[in-house]
Amino acid sequence: xxxxxxxxxxxxxxxxxxxxxxxxxxxxxxxxxxxxxxxxxxxxxxxxxxxxxxxxxxxxxxxxxxxxxxxxxxxxxxxxxxxxxxxxxxxxxxxxxxxxxxxxxxxxxxxxxxxxxxxxxxxxxxxxxxxxxxxxxxxxxxxxxxxxxxxxxxxxxxxxxxxxxxxxxxxxxxxxxxxxxxxxxxxxxxxxxxxxxxxxxxxxxxxxxxxxxxxxxxxxxxxxxxxxxxxxxxxxxxxxxxxxxxxxxxxxxxxxxxxxxxxxxxxxxxxxxxxxxxxxxxxxxxxxxxxxxxxxxxxxxxxxxxxxxxxxxxxxxxxxxxxxxxxxxxxxxxxxxxxxxxxxxxxxxxxxxxxxxxxxxxxxxxxxxxxxxxxxxxxxxxxxxxxxxxxxxxxx
Numbered sequence: 001x002x003x004x005x006x007x008x009x010x011x012x013x014x015x016x017x018x019x020x021x022x023x024x025x026x027x028x029x030x031x032x033x034x035x036x037x038x039x040x041x042x043x044x045x046x047x048x049x050x051x052x053x054x055x056x057x058x059x060x061x062x063x064x065x066x067x068x069x070x071x072x073x074x075x076x077x078x079x080x081x082x083x084x085x086x087x088x089x090x091x092x093x094x095x096x097x098x099x100x101x102x103x104x105x106x107x108x109x110x111x112x113x114x115x116x117x118x119x120x121x122x123x124x125x126x127x128x129x130x131x132x133x134x135x136x137x138x139x140x141x142x143x144x145x146x147x148x149x150x151x152x153x154x155x156x157x158x159x160x161x162x163x164x165x166x167x168x169x170x171x172x173x174x175x176x177x178x179x180x181x182x183x184x185x186x187x188x189x190x191x192x193x194x195x196x197x198x199x200x201x202x203x204x205x206x207x208x209x210x211x212x213x214x215x216x217x218x219x220x221x222x223x224x225x226x227x228x229x230x231x232x233x234x235x236x237x238x239x240x241x242x243x244x245x246x247x248x249x250x251x252x253x254x255x256x257x258x259x260x261x262x263x264x265x266x267x268x269x270x271x272x273x274x275x276x277x278x279x280x281x282x283x284x285x286x287x288x289x290x291x292x293x294x295x296x297x298x299x300x301x302x303x304x305x306x307x308x309x310x311x312x313x314x315x316x317x318x319x320x321x322x323x324x325x326x327x328x329x330x331x332x333x334x335x336x337x338x339x340x341x342x343x344x345x346x347x348x349x350x351x352x353x354x355x356x357x358x359x360x361x362x363x364x365x366x367x368x369x370x371x372x373x374x375x376x377x378x379x380x381x382x383x384x385x386x387x388x389x390x391x392x393x394x395x396x
Contacts, residue, residue: 188255198337206368
């Protein structure tokens with residue numbers, strides 16, 4: 001297992017403490033798994049107390065031995081009940097704090113009520129989820145290494161499709177084979193999303209007209225899936241010659257995600273979808289030099305949509321039913337929906353070290369989909385793709 005370096009954890013905590021000081025927050029109490037992993041290097045049943053100055057404290061209900069093995073944060077203190085949390089916060093802060101920060105975007109209301117009414121009734125509680133996400137949105141050299149390892153598994157996936165894709169294989173069978181390839185290569189098989197009710201499967205392995213069926217997910221493609229309980233992703237449909245097969249999969253290495261979409265077809269593909277694919281590929285080429293540090297994410301989103309309108313694809317761009325998907329790109333890291341978002345009305349400026357997946361897609365009912373998705377690193381000169389699989393529409 002590859003541990004998060006102690007220097008990584010230290011730098012992240014320093015950046016968070018600086019933001020706490022700037023925003024008048026005496027201490028942060030971190031509970032959510034993705035944030036715990038990011039700031040401690042492990043995911044255990046714990047609370048991380050980060051005072052605005054001084055040493056963080058990690059309170060662990062279970063498992064303290066694994067925590068001490070994987071996390072460089074000290075001290076690590078075992079607790080048996082939440083009743084011990086308030087005293088630990090006072091000790092970490094050197095007195096009674098006035099303002100405490102919690103991840104209010106993800107903490108359930110009942111849990112918040114417990115914290116605010118019973119454990120910290122005297123404190124003002126504020127939302128620090130935005131501060132945490134600001135720290136996480138700039139990737140370090142070590143994080144970029146993790147992201148590139150995840151991308152290498154995505155490349156292996158794309159290269160495996162021509163070997164596995166045969167006439168008559170079902171979407172589900174192809175998906176299972178590809179998932180097996182990825183798991184053997186180190187993909188965790190788990191994907192974290194921050195948004196409420198945002199459930200994601202390994203990938204949307206979709207073909208032909210069924211690929212254009214929308215689902216409940218906040219994504220341009222959906223698919224029928226195999227059950228109303230999880231109505232997205234691959235189904236039992238058999239893949240036929242002449243159908244575009246979209247392989248949109250997210251793999252995770254050591255907690256870090258890579259998102260990639262590639263297109264395949266057994267024999268000649270539908271000419272209309274070939275045109276669509278040529279368009280989305282051109283969009284990537286046009287975006288790369290524009291998405292430099294300082295570029296405004298909402299303006300990039302609007303530019304992409306303008307290109308779709310000018311090329312006559314707006315009717316089918318990012319879905320064909322309303323409401324349309326409101327983004328064309330989303331940040332990736334330890335979660336699949338991090339900052340930045342290339343979405344309408346977003347004011348965030350790109351910074352060097354940000355990483356996001358860009359996924360322009362055309363969805364035509366009764367025909368299929370054509371899309372290309374790469375995970376990009378923002379550099380001083382524009383975008384660097386972490387995905388090295390061929391971007392050609394692969395004819396088998």
